[in-house]
Amino acid sequence: LATLMPRIGQQQVNQIEAGHMFVEDVRDAMVANCWMERLINVEVYSRRLKMFQVTKTIVRRLGITPMSHGVDLRNRRCDCNHRSFAIIHNL
Structure with missing residues (x-):
């Protein structure tokens, strides 16, 4: 799925690295999604x-x-x- 939606995964990484503030549950879900896309x-x-x-x-x-x-x-x-x-x- 990462090859079908690479922009979304990269967008999440960029937002986290830029220090965007997120609700903790949303941030945890974003980290889990980035990890899962590698699998x-x-x-x-x-x-x-x-x-x-x-x-x-x-x-x-x-x-x-x-x-x-x-x-x-x-x-x-x-x-x-x-x-x-x-x-x-x-x-």
Whole structure:
């Protein structure tokens, strides 16, 4: 997802480094988002089909194999761990 939205991640980093004042919960969420974006890699993206495939690495040192997720924006579905879920949020 970081490759799909690099500007947002960089904007958060710039705001934190510039000393912008944030509510503590928001600041913590921004730090967590920056950390999480390093764990997610977009493997396949189709603008025409509105689909993308991401691989998430939980913690490399634990030896857990990366998990792959498919997201279908057109049909509002997410396929994770051999299960399919409806996407509830407005995209």
